[in-house]
């Protein structure tokens with residue numbers, strides 16, 4: 492009961508910003524003394540602190556309280572075909588540390604890739620502790636199907652991994668004093684876009700494109716994981732049964748026509764620098780943007796063709812789910828401005844409801860950090876769900892984090 496009330500206050504401060512104890516009492520239907528006691532307890536846990544003076548409203552001005560971001564951090568990490576990454580967010584949503592490393596997962600062993608990822612998570616945790624904080628949990632997004640109860644990566648066509656117990660492997664390597672969990676990276680990217688307190692971001696579809704295309708569904712502010720946790724595998728809707736073979740073995744999956752490989756194949760010959768995996772993806776996409784800006788016909792035709800396919804799939808999903816926004820993330824966000832006309836044309840043409848059911852096409856501003864931000868957000872959920880979980884780790888951190 493106690494932790495539920497603490498959770499209520501902490502979430503309210505996250506979603507609605509700093510406010511006085513009196514205002515918290517009114518907002519949450521608590522007595523003034525109950526609100527003060529809860530704030531005092533959250534302050535003892537190092538989770539809230541005094542902000543400024545709040546004026547206006549009824550009664551005397553009161554000192555407002557806000558989330559104390561400084562010490563408690565969640566780590567989000569990502570394991571993808573071309574990169575591994577890790578990022579730490581503090582309780583107030585500030586980025587404390589961020590690391591990213593280009594890899595070629597298809598050319599390296601599972602062990603090598605996991606070792607690299609663990610190295611980045613360790614560096615991120617070191618940064619958190621160097622800044623005077625501590626890590627409360629880490630959530631790792633993986634580019635593949637995750638059996639959540641077993642924490643096993645079932646199938647990852649683009650990594651070419653099958654049945655890897657990623658959760659146990661990471662925990663064994665890290666030996667960390669904080670909880671480590673795994674999720675599908677598309678789900679994490681979706682959670683990162685569902686901004687707390689924003690009414691236009693509570694029913695959204697997030698489509699995340701890299702070599703593979705995945706995503707997540709947020710309905711009423713909550714992630715829709717489906718019966719076994721496999722929802723959001725948009726990339727494997729079969730849209731072109733006579734088309735190309737997908738990494739999953741089927742023919743004509745949506746990602747074969749809307750993924751990064753489809754774009755690069757259409758935009759450039761094999762020896763072209765934009766198809767050189769040794770160059771960073773950011774640089775290759777920047778080059779394609781440059782060519783499109785200069786009016787290069789082959790680049791524009793490629794963006795138009797891939798954009799049409801993105802729109803065709805988006806229309807199918809919009810007919811099924813009627814989101815307020817389709818948020819395009821990953822490589823789409825980097826280069827999507829050149830695809831937007833083709834996407835919107837197909838969306839208008841393909842959705843039964845007038846004006847595409849009010850669904851807007853938006854581009855993520857989180858870039859390639861969407862999945863790691865979502866991971867850090869999920870890691871911090873442990874604190875918002877039960878603020879008392881930090882008590883032990885805080886004591887340990889105050890003692891110097893002996894480890």
Ligand SMILES: [Zn+2]
Nearest residue numbers: 727737739744
């Ligand atoms: Zn497929």
